[in-house]
């Protein structure tokens with residue numbers, strides 16, 4: 001028993017010693033492990049960051065070289081099509097710059113055209129909205145033209161329904177390359193230079209004279225108000241002219257027996273632009289006279305011209 005107790009106590013002693021040793025050992029081992037783990041974590045983490053960075057750099061380089069290839073391919077295509085005799089193709093940015101320059105030049109040397117907006121008070125909201133759309137199209141055609149006009153929107157007040165509608169509906173309206181003014185065409189130009197275009201004029205327009213100022217009546221014919229622009233022209237005491245439709249076109253049979261020579265302002269403007277480009281009314285009418293108006297270019301005139 002005694003021996004057993006002794007043995008027990010010596011066992012206890014030695015166990016205590018071991019446990020102390022283990023404690024000591026344990027602490028040291030644990031510290032080492034923690035340090036090692038955090039070292040490893042750090043290196044794993046920086047390896048991940050490095051890997052991601054390398055991946056990102058590779059992607060960036062790939063994108064860069066793809067862009068370069070794409071640019072070279074476009075350049076080659078351009079050179080090729082120019083060599084094939086096609087007109088030179090420009091990038092969007094270059095085209096935009098060319099248009100801007102052309103419009104700026106037109107504002108100092110181009111043929112002049114006013115849209116007289118003094119008659120909008122008698123128009124409905126629907127007509128105002130259609131007129132703002134026609135002004136947008138007219139401006140769009142001028143932007144595309146090889147010889148744009150110097151455009152004026154006259155008698156346009158900032159507090160008018162039309163002005164508000166144009167700002168609301170026509171993107172970039174306030175930056176259009178045109179003169180927008182509350183003044184009338186007579187405040188801007190000598191009366192003898194003005195030709196008011198109206199479908200009811202007696203005289204047909206023969207050419208577009210660079211020394212004259214042409215005026216379109218800013219009207220939309222929903223509820224047709226006859227001879228309004230002729231009346232306005234006589235109020236201003238200026239010359240008038242109509243498009244030479246009778247001279248170059250003939251009536252076309254149609255089921256409704258409908259024939260009209262009254263066009264929207266943007267349609268008249270497209271005809272004028274093409275006439276200025278080609279010198280041919282036949283060509284201008286063939287391209288732009290609306291099919292639904294019941295007229296067609298006189299084939300005899302086309303024959304006599306060819």
Ligand SMILES: C[S@@+](CC[C@H](N)C(=O)[O-])C[C@H]1O[C@@H](n2cnc3c(N)ncnc32)[C@H](O)[C@@H]1O
Pocket residue numbers: 196197198199200215216217218219220221224225226227228229230241242243245261262263264265268
């Ligand atoms: C829809 S029209 C207006 C028609 C309106 N009933 C009027 O009193 O003249 C709008 C404008 O386009 C121009 N226009 C339309 N057709 C024309 C034509 N055949 N000849 C000359 N100008 C025309 C005129 O300047 C006219 O004021």
